[in-house]
Amino acid sequence: MARRAKSKPPEVAAQLSFDAQFDKAIRKRRRASSKRPVSTNPDGTENKPKPRAPRVKQWKSIHAGYMTPEWELRRAQVLERDQMRCVECLRGAERPVQLQVHHKRYEAGKMPWEYPLEELETLCSGCHAVKHGKFPPMSGWDFIEHVDHEEVCEECDLCGTDIRYGFIVDHKHWEPMQVGTVCCDFLTGETMAMKIRKEIAKHGGRIEAFCKADWERTNRGLEKASIKAIIVHQDGRFETEAMGSPVPGSFTSIIEAQRAIFAFLHDRARQISRLRRARQKAREEREERDDDDDRE
Secondary structure: OOOOOOOOOHHHHHHHHHHHHHHHHHHHHHHHHHOOOOOEOOOOOEOOOOOOOOOOOHHHHHHHHOOOHHHHHHHHHHHHHOOOOOOOOOOOOOOOOOEEEEEOOOOOOOOHHHOOHHHEEEEEHHHHHHHOOOOOOOOOOEEEEEEEOOOOOEEOOOOOOEEOEEEEEEEOOEEEEEEOHHHHHHHHOOOHHHHHHHHHHHHHHHHHHHHHOOOEEOOOOEEEHHHOEEEEEEOOEEEEEEOOEEOOOOEOOHHHHHHHHHHHHHHHHHHHHHHHHHHHHHHHHHHHHHHHHHHO
16 A cells, blocks of 8 residues: 655745746746857957956965065065164164065055065064054154043053043044053153143142141131132032132032132133233334334
């Protein structure tokens, strides 16, 4: 007795039917394409497509070029011309360093040894990596601004040291970075960051001395007679006044109020100093014009 074939589930049967129809459509399309008329050139000859050249990646051929006698000769010429020394950091045989030859520019299809000597230079591996953008440049940076984060909460983008004072530097071949004091002066080749830090320290010392000296408690509040300053406690807040003018804002502590008075007086002194310089400059220009008129 013959066994009855098992019936397939409806979804399986539908999938098999779809696959068969798809294969049939592909075979039909291939047969139709094989029967298309052959295209001809204007002179009547058959237009056959040109055979494609084997596709070899350019980097493979260039990489192989660095293992040839021609490149070894050219490399030796460059190293000898540069006296076996990196042209950027000047390190050479007296300090262990790996020297490499850098191409200043590249041309498609040109092998490494086919460049003239003026297009090649000797670099150590570190400076070579910088040239190709793998590491930030070590010179040519410009100082933009400094930021006081109030606490050590940031990290130097160059050396990774934790910093409080961040200095923003910019380079034409690299994105801006926030670095510490030493790294900023190293990258810019100046001492701007150190000068700013010294000024901050000096300013901070003046604030501390201002907050500690010559304050007396009176019936009105905490007073400093030399600058006509007073701190009054009202409704849980501290209101301040200095040199006969109210200091903007209200404060939660005496130290905060004293710092606000110092900043207020410091800004006022700077305004007066700028006004004096402007008046002095105007006076000198006026005297110079008067002298010119007298000579005429």
